[in-house]
Amino acid sequence: MDKIELKTLGIAGKSFAFQGFGNVGYWAAKFVEQDGGKVTTIVEWDCAIYKEDGLNVEHVKDYLRANKTLIGYEDCDETEIKNPTLFMQKKVDFLVPAATEKSIHK
Numbered sequence: 445m446d447k448i449e450l451k452t453l454g455i456a457g458k459s460f461a462f463q464g465f466g467n468v469g470y471w472a473a474k475f476v477e478q479d480g481g482k483v484t485t486i487v488e489w490d491c492a493i494y495k496e497d498g499l500n501v502e503h504v505k506d507y508l509r510a511n512k513t514l515i516g517y518e519d520c521d522e523t524e525i526k527n528p529t530l531f532m533q534k535k536v537d538f539l540v541p542a543a544t545e546k547s548i549h550k
Contacts, residue, residue, distance in 0.1 A: 454479070454480075455476055455479040455480060455481040456479060456480030456481065457480060457481075457482075458481050458482070458537040458538060459481070459482045459483075459484045459498075459535075459536040459537045459538070460473070460476050460481050460482065460483050460484065460485075460536055460537065460538045460539075460540060461483075461484060461485035461486075461487065461531070461532060461534055461536045461538070461539045461540065462483065462485065462486050462487065462540045462542055463487045463529075463532055463539065463540065463541050463542060463543050464487070464488070464541070464542035464543025465486050465488055465504070465505070465508060465514075465542070465543075466542070466543065468542040468543075469486070469540065469542035469543065470501070470505050472540055472542055473486070473501045473540075474501050474502070476501075476540075477498075477501045482497070482498035483498055483499050483501055484496060484497075484498055484499065484534065484536055485531050485532075485534045485536060486499060486504060486514065487528050487529060487531050487532055487543075488508075488513070488514050488528060488543075489528065489543075490513055490514070490515060490525065490528065491513060491514040491515045491517075491523060491524065491525045491528055492514070492523065492524045492525075492528035492529070492530070492531035492532075493514050493517050493520040493522070493523050493531075494520060494521055494522040494523075494524075494531055494534055495519070495520040495521050495522075496521055499519070499520065500519065503519060504517065504519075
């Protein structure tokens with residue numbers, strides 16, 4: 445696994461992946477985005493989405509509320525429905541585990 449060196453403190457300019465986009469994941473992502481972080485990856489139980497330039501957190505949440513899933517979300521570069529947890533391996537500065545316990549191991 446590559447070691448990531450952070451040259452600056454703070455959230456601004458850093459990339460984030462969120463595993464889970466319920467109350468915890470959504471609000472954490474919203475604050476990250478507000479503080480200048482880039483939310484590139486969101487992993488839900490049935491679908492994961494990725495956008496290199498960063499996802500619009502509120503737009504994603506609106507879609508999720510309306511459709512009860514991220515399947516079909518189009519404003520992204522990649523999606524994964526067969527094994528959404530694979531997107532937890534995308535290269536980011538920070539991974540935020542905000543869903544199922546024991547999902548990070550080995």
